[in-house]
Amino acid sequence: MSRRGNCHDNAVAESFFQLLKRERIKRKIYGTRQDARSDVFDYIEMFYNSKRRHGFNNQLSPVEFEKRYFQGLGSV
Numbered sequence: 001m002s003r004r005g006n007c008h009d010n011a012v013a014e015s016f017f018q019l020l021k022r023e024r025i026k027r028k029i030y031g032t033r034q035d036a037r038s039d040v041f042d043y044i045e046m047f048y049n050s051k052r053r054h055g056f057n058n059q060l061s062p063v064e065f066e067k068r069y070f071q072g073l074g075s076v
Contacts, residue, residue: 016048019048024040024043
């Protein structure tokens with residue numbers, strides 16, 4: 001929840017959930033809740049964090065950006 005009177009507090013979460021719905025959930029029909037949970041987990045851990053490029057991170061995945069950052073190769 002955002003702070004009262006500040007509509008931008010929740011922008012990052014809203015952006016993520018918009019991508020999740022557009023790229024994964026609206027393209028599938030799940031038989032069970034467990035199927036949906038498993039698929040969302042796979043999307044986040046196997047694709048979004050490790051492979052999907054992000055504009056804010058100089059077109060690097062979050063995992064690659066963090067790796068470079070801690071190696072001193074990236075800039076923030």
